[in-house]
Amino acid sequence: xxxxxxxxxxxxxxxxxxxxxxxxxxxxxxxxxxxxxxxxxxxxxxxxxxxxxxxxxxxxxxxxxxxxxxxxxxxxxxxxxxxxxxxxxxxxxxxxxxxxxxxxxxxxxxxxxxxxxxxxxxxxxxxxxxxxxxxxxxxxxxxxxxxxxxxxxxxxxxxxxxxxxxxxxxxxxxxxxxxxxxxxxxxxxxxxxxxxxxxxxxxxxxxxxxxxxxxxxxxxxxxxxxxxxxxxxxxxxxxxxxxxxxxxxxxxxxxxxxxxxxxxxxxxxxxxxxxxxxxxxxxxxxxxxxxxxxxxxxxxxxxxxxxxxxxxxxxxxxxxxxxxxxxxxxxxxxxxxxxxxxxxxxxxxxxxxxxxxxxxxxxxxxxxxxxxxxxxxxxxxxxxxxxxxxxxxxxxxxxxxxxxxx
Numbered sequence: 465x466x467x468x469x470x471x472x473x474x475x476x477x478x479x480x481x482x483x484x485x486x487x488x489x490x491x492x493x494x495x496x497x498x499x500x501x502x503x504x505x506x507x508x509x510x511x512x513x514x515x516x517x518x519x520x521x522x523x524x525x526x527x528x529x530x531x532x533x534x535x536x537x538x539x540x541x542x543x544x545x546x547x548x549x550x551x552x553x554x555x556x557x558x559x560x561x562x563x564x565x566x567x568x569x570x571x572x573x574x575x576x577x578x579x580x581x582x583x584x585x586x587x588x589x590x591x592x593x594x595x596x597x598x599x600x601x602x603x604x605x606x607x608x609x610x611x612x613x614x615x616x617x618x619x620x621x622x623x624x625x626x627x628x629x630x631x632x633x634x635x636x637x638x639x640x641x642x643x644x645x646x647x648x649x650x651x652x653x654x655x656x657x658x659x660x661x662x663x664x665x666x667x668x669x670x671x672x673x674x675x676x677x678x679x680x681x682x683x684x685x686x687x688x689x690x691x692x693x694x695x696x697x698x699x700x701x702x703x704x705x706x707x708x709x710x711x712x713x714x715x716x717x718x719x720x721x722x723x724x725x726x727x728x729x730x731x732x733x734x735x736x737x738x739x740x741x742x743x744x745x746x747x748x749x750x751x752x753x754x755x756x757x758x759x760x761x762x763x764x765x766x767x768x769x770x771x772x773x774x775x776x777x778x779x780x781x782x783x784x785x786x787x788x789x790x791x792x793x794x795x796x797x798x799x800x801x802x803x804x805x806x807x808x809x810x811x812x813x814x815x816x817x818x819x820x821x822x823x824x825x826x827x828x829x830x831x832x833x834x835x836x837x838x839x840x841x842x843x844x845x846x847x848x849x850x851x852x853x854x855x856x857x858x859x860x861x862x863x864x865x866x867x868x869x870x
Contacts, residue, residue, distance in 0.1 A: 466493015484647025490536035519817035538845035598673035617678030
């Protein structure tokens with residue numbers, strides 16, 4: 465039994481941040497019911513190519529994007545713009561512990577599916593709202609998307625080549641990182657609210673905003689600004705507070721060198737056959753190396769080009785200096801450590817064949833993650849949930865389907 469197998473989650477969210485939180489809870493054992501629009505469902509079902517291929521190698525209707533965030537859920541199609549659909553969702557919420565939604569502020573109030581309405585029927589309900597800018601403030605009514613928030617929230621100002629270099633300019637992160645981080649923070653908030661409820665408290669409303677999360681995750685870069693009053697600048701792959709901590713060219717490509725302390729720098733200098741670097745007053749401490757970054761980095765670049773990436777990785781790992789290759793995604797899944805940790809898995813899919821998945825990184829010794837279901841087809845579990853959870857007769861479900869409510 466999963467750690468959260470006693471909980472039911474009603475997932476009204478779509479795209480990534482909300483579904484990511486829902487998938488984490490589902491991986492941990494929660495019964496997650498995903499409510500989708502009849503006929504179309506989650507927007508990401510159509511965000512392809514690529515699409516999942518069936519056993520004959522033909523494209524199916526299931527986009528890879530959707531498959532990344534909806535494992536272990538049940539899909540129920542309900543049109544809650546109609547009174548009959550609203551009644552069904554309210555009844556499901558009354559039998560749930562958690563609701564996750566990412567509609568615009570007050571977007572569900574017209575349907576009687578807002579926190580106040582559902583909490584009145586289920587005081588123990590934990591209701592997590594995820595929006596671009598939160599429930600308050602001058603931007604609250606605006607729609608918010610990951611790319612926009614990466615820009616507005618400062619992340620893109622820190623990502624990309626330094627000013628003056630060819631190709632310089634702000635760059636977004638290659639995955640929707642703000643959405644992912646918001647999903648993770650939302651999961652933490654939900655678990656905290658559950659802990660409070662289990663100590664005798666009531667349910668509560670969780671207000672999560674992509675912008676809040678993005679600003680919080682500026683981490684040391686935010687503090688670099690707050691303590692100096694100077695906005696950090698783009699450094700490409702370099703680190704603002706540690707040197708050397710970036711990419712360097714090799715005889716056959718590039719590798720990453722991450723020297724975290726002065727002892728590691730001395731070891732690196734020895735492997736690079738430049739022991740004098742570790743005695744040079746300009747480079748002897750990290751503080752000095754940061755101050756003299758412009759002098760040190762070219763010296764290291766001149767040295768690293770004489771060995772291959774593999775030679776550097778082997779030699780530096782032997783010396784205890786952190787480093788690594790720059791892998792593409794194919795190389796990631798071919799890496800022996802990734803394979804040993806089982807980070808790729810295959811699940812049987814309703815359309816035949818299998819669907820590949822990236823395993824959860826959560827490793828619990830007593831209540832491990834379980835992979836019970838592949839990401840569901842649109843409406844795959846509508847009959848099962850409405851008859852099993854709400855106790856509706858099968859004929860009533862068929863009538864609602866015929867009427868276009870399901």
